[in-house]
Amino acid sequence: MSGRARGAARSGSSAAVSRRDALRALAASIAAAAAGAAVASEAVDCARRTPDGRIGASLWFAYGGKNREVLLSLVDKFYRSQGIYRIDAVYQGDYFEALAKLRTALAARAAPALTHVVGEVVPYLAEAGVLEPLDRFIRAPPPGHGDIDVVEALGQAGTFVGGGERPLVCLPFNRSTPIAYYNRNVFRELGLSPPSTWDELRATAARLVVRDGASTRRWGFECPVDWWFWAALVGQAGGDVVGPDGTPTLGGDAGVRALRFWQTLVHEDRTMxxxxxxxxxxxxxxxxxxxxxxxxxxWTSTAFLRYLEDNASQAGAGRFEVGAAPLPRDVRASVPTGGTMFVMPRGAAPSAQEAAFAFLRWMMQPEQANSFATRTGYIPVSRRGLKDLTRDGYYAAHPNDRVALDQLAHAAPWPWSPDLFRIQREVVQPRLEEAVLVPRDAAETLSEAVRAARER
Known part of the structure; x- marks a missing residue:
């Protein structure tokens, strides 16, 4: 075992402990928050007027860089578009750092009126009773705003199995799928096309590798060793991470095949x-x-599309053209959806909720939804907005943007399971890197993970 692999195994074990502690703390604080919902009107994000006389509400958000700039520009645009509400947008770190802060705020009954969370955590928060149902806000749209009309595959109904049969607690915000990115210049030079199957991926990655003795000057393929991409592989191999009855299976044989595919690319082919x-x-x-x-x-998220395109075109002598392609299939095409959902934690005063949902409704309108999507790379969440972009020729002019959208035809919904986030963060994620780097036997690793996932 290499020094790096031993380090990964040790750090993976300690990371698993820290994640487990964090998740248990989250569960305890959410339970406390749910128990105190009856008196949640004492929350800090209470009825208040801002210095400019507007009704204020807090929005917690969880990303930086270009995507942060785009969101803040829309918050400012909302302020200038009307004279009643003010949204105070506060950065809280990445998705998981923000979730930890939300945990603390829920326990203290000081949660923001509006935030966004990764999709996998929505069932957990909803079943704990700490999310405000949104139906009552949607039923009476203000004049001129119309109904909220989201792309079904990206909303609650399409993201979760049975999601449409449950009270509505979330609306799509920055929604994505994993996609393949490739250096068009290198592919043209070698006469290659983006791979459409796993076998083609292996062959293409081997053609792309450039060795210099024992070192590798250019790798053929790279992908975060992460739950989301492994879930994509599981789906492509014909499996599901959770069975129809909610029992964790981690894909069964398909999960093992997915993990072994990574191991093959890293250790046998030495291309990843x-x-x-x-x-x-x-x-x-x-x-x-x-x-x-x-x-x-x-492989990475469509969320990075604009970032990668912009920076690759400005890379000096090394600049190149970015191509995007669907993920390759094994026995079928399959991708998970990702990104976050807007949710309204319970406990804010009615006036803060009013301000929060006014902003949320505004963000769901075609103009804003399209502005956010086209400036970042996320998928447009407004169905009417999507029709507008298609009609106006946006996708003909920006074919890379079309990739994630087309993949929605093969999107695999997540189960509505309060255990889904625990399985992701506590059970699967800590084991993936160790299994790929050391490597550990894939079947043994996932058998152990299934046992842990079924513990209550």
Whole structure:
């Protein structure tokens, strides 16, 4: 076992403990928040007038860089578009850092009126009773605003199995799928096309690799060793991470096949560079390696489309054209959806809720939904807005943007399971990197993970 692999195993074990402690603390604080819902009107985000005389509400958000700039510009535009409400947008770190802060705020009955959370955590929060049902806000749209009309695959009904049969507690915000990015210049030079199957991915990655003795100057493929991409592989291999009855299966044989595919690329083919770090640190390494030319093909989120296109075109002598393609299939095409949903934590005063939902409704309108999507790379969440973009020729002029949208035809819904987030963060994620880097036997790793997932 290499020093790096031993380090990964040790750090993976300690990371699992810290994640487990964090999740247990989250469960305890959410239970306390739910128990105190009857007196939640004492929340800090209470009825208040801002210094300019408007009704105020807090929005907690969880990303930086270009996407942060786009959101803040829309918050400012909302302020200038009317004279009643003010939204105070506060950055809270990445998705998981923001969730930890939300945990603390829920326990203190000081949650914001509006925030956004990763889709997998919505069932957990909803079943704990700490999310405000949104139906009552939607039933009476103000004049001129019309109904909220979201792309079904990206809303609660399409994101979760049975999601449409439950009270509405979330609306789509920054929604995504994983997609493949490739260096068009290198692909043209080698006469390659984006791979459409797993076998083609192996062959293409091998063609892309450039060795210099024992070192690798350019890798063929890179992907975060992360739950989301593994779930994509599981779906492509014909499996599901959770069965129809809610029992965790982690894909069964398909889950093992998915994990072994990564192991093959890393150890047998030596074409995949496993990025160091965890969570979004690893994702950033993938982006940096791609832009620097250290890897010619990556999987990451459509959320990074504008970022990668803009930076690749400004990379000095190393600048190149970014291509995007669907993820390759195994026995079928399949991708998970990702990104976040807007939710309104319970406990805000009625006036703060009014302000929060006024902003939320405004963000769901075609103009704003399209502005956010086209400036970032996320998928448009407004169905009417999507029709407008198609009619106006946006996708003909920006074919990379079309990739994630077309993949929605193969989107695999998540189960509505309060355990889904625990399975992701506590059970699967800590084991993936160790299994790929060490490597550990894939069947043994997932058998152990299934046992842990079924513990209550």
């Amino acid at each position: 560079k496993p990025p160091p770090g965890r969570d979004y640190n690893a994702w950033q390494v993938v982006n940096t390696d791609f832009l620097s030319g250290r890897v010619a093909m990556i």
